[in-house]
Amino acid sequence: MIRVESLTKVFTAGVFKKRPVNVIDDVSFTISAGETLGLVGESGCGKSTLARVVLRLIPPSGGRIFFKDTEITKANPKELKKIRTKMQIIFQHPESALNPRMKIYNSLVEAMRLQQIANNRREEGAKVYQLIELVGLNEEHLERYPHELSGGQIQRVVLARILSLQPEFIVADEPTSMLDLSVQAQVLNLFKEIQHKFNIAYLFISHDLDVVRWMSDRIAVMYAGRIVEIGPVDKVRENPRHPYTSALVDAFFALKNSGIDKIPDPKADKLPAGCKFYPYCLKAGDICKKKPDLKKVAEDHFVACWQV
Numbered sequence: 077m078i079r080v081e082s083l084t085k086v087f088t089a090g091v092f093k094k095r096p097v098n099v100i101d102d103v104s105f106t107i108s109a110g111e112t113l114g115l116v117g118e119s120g121c122g123k124s125t126l127a128r129v130v131l132r133l134i135p136p137s138g139g140r141i142f143f144k145d146t147e148i149t150k151a152n153p154k155e156l157k158k159i160r161t162k163m164q165i166i167f168q169h170p171e172s173a174l175n176p177r178m179k180i181y182n183s184l185v186e187a188m189r190l191q192q193i194a195n196n197r198r199e200e201g202a203k204v205y206q207l208i209e210l211v212g213l214n215e216e217h218l219e220r221y222p223h224e225l226s227g228g229q230i231q232r233v234v235l236a237r238i239l240s241l242q243p244e245f246i247v248a249d250e251p252t253s254m255l256d257l258s259v260q261a262q263v264l265n266l267f268k269e270i271q272h273k274f275n276i277a278y279l280f281i282s283h284d285l286d287v288v289r290w291m292s293d294r295i296a297v298m299y300a301g302r303i304v305e306i307g308p309v310d311k312v313r314e315n316p317r318h319p320y321t322s323a324l325v326d327a328f329f330a331l332k333n334s335g336i337d338k339i340p341d342p343k344a345d346k347l348p349a350g351c352k353f354y355p356y357c358l359k360a361g362d363i364c365k366k367k368p369d370l371k372k373v374a375e376d377h378f379v380a381c382w383q384v
């Protein structure tokens with residue numbers, strides 16, 4: 077469904093002395109129809125940037141992106157418009173996706189009209205009712221404004237709006253991190269239900285390992301703009317091979333117990349050109365000054381580390 081090859085994104089940083097920063101650095105992965113690839117990494121490692129580049133909301137600096145067999149890095153505006161409805165994104169702050177002055181009904185209808193999904197008003201109405209039930213809400217919610225709904229309900233509406241476009245690929249960028257834990261679980265389950273019903277592929281982004289593990293078939297671990305490990309959920313979590321993944325797993329539990337949910341983020345522009353985890357790694361040796369490529373360590377399981 078999705079194939080990403082050697083993707084890079086360079087931003088310029090610094091006020092007085094401008095210098096380029098590789099926020100996304102040589103990232104490759106694939107996602108099959110109906111599959112969830114979880115993307116986990118600390119705040120600032122480049123997850124949201126990757127999400128936006130993959131959907132071409134911002135242009136990449138290098139590399140290629142394929143949706144099915146179309147290279148979207150080369151697609152013309154007309155092709156891109158057609159593909160765009162099939163690839164959707166859902167953000168951490170769902171309220172920004174809805175017009176605050178529009179009733180939910182109209183927000184849902186608006187999306188369908190833009191894409192000419194329904195043929196007439198009756199068909200439109202029927203579709204809206206179908207959608208709102210699909211995401212576990214009811215008619216009564218359609219007459220409300222966004223501020224009259226809870227965070228979880230808004231995220232459901234946003235999902236309904238996206239589903240009206242019949243997407244085949246959804247990028248979910250920390251979609252539940254603003255929600256209470258109990259609500260979070262319900263919304264995550266809804267994401268799964270919807271996926272099974274429509275065979276949608278997800279790129280599911282979170283800094284929370286538990287969330288990613290619950291949602292994903294495979295996990296990609298990102299550090300300073302690079303994927304350092306990628307593989308089936310259980311292999312990566314139970315048997316992490318990259319020192320950074322181990323640190324992340326350990327730190328996750330340590331921090332969770334201490335009530336803090338974030339590790340201080342590394343400054344991407346101050347890291348070495350070889351293995352970026354080198355300055356922090358207990359296993360590092362001279363060879364780590366060279367950039368490691370992902371290499372296979374087990375079926376479907378790849379690690380970018382010289383010491384493995």
Ligand SMILES: Nc1ncnc2c1ncn2[C@@H]1O[C@H](COP(=O)(O)OP(=O)(O)O)[C@@H](O)[C@H]1O
Pocket residue numbers: 087088089099117118119120121122123124125126344
């Ligand atoms: N438009 C931009 N210009 C310059 N730097 C940016 C821009 N957008 C993001 N960054 C930088 O890219 C890095 C990754 O950000 P982001 O993708 O939001 O990370 P994450 O989602 O993992 O927290 C950060 O250091 C951020 O400051």
Ligand SMILES: [Mg+2]
Pocket residue numbers: 123124125249
């Ligand atoms: Mg982010």
